[in-house]
Amino acid sequence: MKVENKKLTVGSLLGWFVLIAFAVIQIFPLVWLVDFSLASNNEMFTNGLLIIPKVFRFDNYVTAFTDGHFLQYFRNSLLINVLAVVIVLFISIITAFACTRMHWKLSGLVKTIILLGMMIPIHATLLPNYMIYDKLHLTDTIWALLIPYVAFSLPQGLFLTSSFMESIPKELEEAALIDGCGIYRIIAIIITPLMKSSMSTVAIMTFLNNWNEFMMASTYLSSPKWKTLPFSVLEFTGMYASNYSVQFAVMALTAAPMVVIYILLNKHITKGVAMGAVKG
């Protein structure tokens, strides 16, 4: 028994060592980022790994905040993403209801068609979509982002909601139908409240995927009107090409909202991602 115990401690020590090593590798670049963002530009050329700045240069952040259009781009990101999440949830639920509950011949086919979207690489649509939006004068509008964001989040949304909906017993809605309740009201009043857990999974996955997207944004947008948060970083590197510490600051600043949200909702997000990924 004693031997077994000793083995366990050696094993678990090794385990701790491995976990901490991984943690350092994952987190140190971010620590480095924040550290350098607080230094002055001259202090960056050091031989050490981290700098202890003589003066904490919080003014780097002030520059980043104002010249990076932080507030405007943050507002755009938030608005576009919240709208995308709401639309994806709404369409996923009504489509899932039609495909799992209603009786019609093509229900399977329609579901398969939309789920096909999961296999299509987003970036294969960049060229033709640019052309289409250009012809329809949709470039530089919110639609140029909303339409593809919703379309590419929909397959996963539909997949998750319909597999969850199948597990909801039909008795409740059948009783409501007998009482004269219409289909739309059944979806709104009976089904939707029961779907909360899968809805939060869909919302988290949609939000995470689209919040960080910039390829479509940089293709379809050219004026700052609807640009999203990643552009604070992209535009800054040109503007402050030689002032590295300010660039570090703008990166830390634009990362901050998501990091804060993640730390606050950590449990929900990891649960949502795990559910979404295992099922999807």
Added chain:
Amino acid sequence: MRKAYSNKAVIASLVAPGLIFFFFAILVPICLSVYYGFTDFSGLGAASFIGLDNYKFMLHDKDFWISLRNSGLLAIGFVCIQHPLAIIAAVIIDNMQGKAEGFFRCVYFLPNVISVAIIAYLWKFIYDPNFGLLNNIVKIFGGEGHINWLGSGTAIWSVLIVLIWHGFGWGMLIYYTGIKNIDPVLYEAAAIDGADKKKRFLLITLPLMKPVIQVNVTLAVISALKQMETVYLLTNGGPGNETQFMANHLYKQAFSAFKYGYGNSISVVFVIICILATQVLNMIFREKEA
């Protein structure tokens, strides 16, 4: 009651929005790509139909094959480096039983919530020959420390490391969830039968994780094929086309080289490869199960 469930007008109104999005944002663009793939359209002016010339050109386009090779390398990197490490981390965290679990899971996943734009520029700085973190680490170990990591020769490995690093937490999380779903009774029974940790891992954890591993491997191969954003910002395929990936290649062809038609023909092949890869992997794994 059946009548309410088969009301055609209601059904149409429920599925129309989803289908409209699918047609307008996915199907129509892909059809348009197929069309332009047969033309020599430059982006401006008129397009003329040139049949299969773009596809013939692609066969001899060295950069296209480099893109495919790089996707292959990335897929191997994911499956042979990232995933084994992720499984090891997941198993160790599971063995800790509680305490630091939340902390490690949180730390590992953190890079995933940060925008690719920030990650790419952050790593550009890490690789910087003048003040980069990596060169400073090299100096600590006594090296010169002025290596240009994104230069010719090393660039592709530098790109692979960023991608493997970035997705580590995601893989870890999914494997961890898979391990958590294994019935603990099995481990208890094995422990009573005298199986040590190694045996328990090899004979219980791994076999029961098989479906999770299969899904993850499929996702890894697909995401290796789809890779674009990190590469676009980190190297834009360069130096030369050493770190080129398919999506980035087609983008560059259309918008920098003004071969919009050719770019679209790569798009078409890109879609076909992604669909084929998904189907083939699903088939392989399904056969093995049977």
